[in-house]
Amino acid sequence: MKTKRMFFAGVAMLACSAMMAQSRLYPQLFDLTDVELTDGTFKTAMMLNDSVLLEYDAGRLMQPFEHQAGVKESGAAFRNWTGLDGHVGGHYITALAVSYASCRDEAMKQRLGERLDWCLGRLKAVQDKWNADADSRMHGYIGGVPGSREFFTRYASGEVDVVWKWWVPFYNIHKIYAGLRDAWLYAGREDARTMFIGLCDWGVNLIGGLTDGQIESSLNQEYGGMNEVFADAYQMTGDAKYLDAARKFSHKWLLNGMAARKASTIDNKHANTQVPKVVGFERVYQLDHSAEYGEAARFFWSDVAGERTIAVGGNSINEWFPTAKKYANFITSVEGVESCNSYNMLKLSEDIFLSDHDSRYADFYEGTLFNHILSTQHPRTGGYVYFTPARPQHYRVYSRVNEAMWCCVGSGMENHGKYGEFIYSHSAANDSLWVNLFIASRLDWKARKTVIEQATAFPYTPSTELTVKGKGKFTLLVRIPKWTDGRFAMTVNGEKAVYEVCKGYAAITRKWKRGDMVKVDLPMSVRIEPLNNYTDYVAFKYGPILLGAKTGQDNLRGLYADDSRMGHIAAGERKNIYTAPMLIGERDRLAAAVRPLDKTRLTFTIEGYDIENRGAEPLVLQPFSTIHDSRYMMYWLNVDHKKWHRMQAESKAREDSIQALEARTVDYIITGTQQSEADHFMKQENTRHGSFNDEYYRRAEDGFFVYSMNPGAENDDTPKALMLRYWGGDRGTVTVDIDGQTVCTLDAKGGKEGFVNVEYPIDGALLKGKKRVDVRLSSDGKGLSVYYVRITKK
Known part of the structure; x- marks a missing residue:
């Protein structure tokens, strides 16, 4: 069983490979076309997202690219977030490609494909126009960056400080790089590959006259995953100039700090500026095994996932990584964890897992997917969420089609089409199969002429069943979640399974025959998870599932966002945090006080425990991802009676002062x-x-x-x-x-x-x-x- 990904051998011939979809860059992943979601929450979310994508005005999304090139414009510019024109358009191309690959409804699939092809046609016209430009420096360009010609001409000439006069231009253009790559990667559009490589050539030429120091000095500004896409271009073509560009776009300040295991490097730094850089570090490491790139990616992941992530799976306040002594701000801020951060942390977790095959990456992936990502889609409108506050009794805001055009709308468009991507993975030799997530699905393992059906209602039932429809010898590795606390159990055809534990996976090697059934028991219990570095506040987890509680629907101002610049922030009343329900008593009694109401719906109540500000309505704990259009509790103050009496005067007075200032x-x-x-x-x-x-x-x-x-x-x-x-x-x-x-x-x-x-x-x-x-x-x-x-x- 191999644990290293073998990329380099034969990389040059990859460009003409007949393999489809993401396996062309990630050969241990199954193509989305091979993994079908069956009935369940994730399939419902995916199908809703497919429909929502088609409600967007594609002409308006293509307008920034057309406008900069001077070709006929297909729609009016979006007002929301003027200055970052084009970023959502790039995400939209990726989302269409991902949803096209995932979709099983043939009529819907055709519509998604037609929309994708129309957008690619407009981008082809844009690139053709730039290719005919008198200034050869713009040949190959596709982008919606306002004032593209002026910015990139000045930058290429050595005036690199011009990045501070524009709104994150490289972050912006990275999205169309990724969109074109993904149209090829997921949907097999070869014209997108041609445009992508042309854009990469433009990017290589752009920095060709700059010194490494000049490039490095401009990388303090957010630039998305520019190093990642150039690494991808190298893998697609075998041309070393792209790997060189990936290294040049790898911010050495962050690379060196993380490789040296200096966690303070990212204190008080913009979070989603850093995460995509590290995705690029891991891609470079996978391709040439540079030790410092691999070490930097792993230390960054361990620090963010282990020390900076809160119960819902996100990791920032006001988009920034706080220092340890500022974690109280998770409780007070209404600009809580950002969806884009979690989107990128899932990419990083998946990438490192495919190199290391360690269950801790999949454990993190599960918690963030089931709690944060799933919760960021409105179950009726399909709107996307930017900030998820942890502040007691606050709420989230949802985007509306063709109005709110935030960055998290762009990544949100992608999230819900990719649910099948990491359920399973396989070894390079196709002799081992990892079951990473417990999601109802059907895997067509073509290399082995075997189908695996996973039947589960997890987490609403604490088990899953895997049925093998094929035959032959291979190793099946099923994740042993950390939250099972040693109670994980597995049977094969009704008999207790004998397995080897391999990096947190239960590994069974045998000759499988058609109809073999593996049943996995996943016992769950309520546990208390204190907030990192501010442990007076706790969250409830049931297995991997964050439990929250609704606390009212009053004054949900801006619940469905308009196209205003600040519409992504839940700007309604910030309730005094000392009017929220608070749990006063010994912590070691708290988990036992959580009693089930209906385990089939994962609803619970708290009994036999002192609750301040309980309110007239009963407090019902439920999966956080099911709470919408409501104020909620995610974290709860939990101190003993002695500390509560000490806190009342000082802490409440401070909160009253803050509330008074906010009101003014x-x-x-x-x-x-x-x-x-x-x-x-x-x-x-x-x-x-x-x-x-x-x-x-x-x-x-x-x-x-x-x-x-x-x-x-x-x-x-x-x-x-x-x-x-x-x-x-x-x-x-x-x-x-x-x-x-x-x-x-x-x-x-x-x-x-x-x-x-x-x-x-x-x-x-x-x-x-x-x-x-x-x-x-x-x-x-x-x-x-x-x-x-x-x-x-x-």
């Missing part, structure tokens, strides 16, 4: 953070940003930064003020103008250390009747680090 806040920016600043259309010259004492800042040094902010004044004459936050020990000056009029000058002279909030009144005439105002912070000297900017009601 009209708009605010977490300065120095990518999404908050992008959502407010930041412009800047001569500034720097970073973190200090676990808070983020931006600092103008003989320069300025400008935000477009909502003054809340269009229909509200309430007096307003401007609030700035700075570090008391800092020195420097910043002047603030609103629409060209000076509001204040803050001169910090270095005083008592600690964060300081200062508030300045704003002349009502300056705001009256306005929907947006430009808030400009400038300095003609040393400057001052500003940690947030708020417009408040006085």
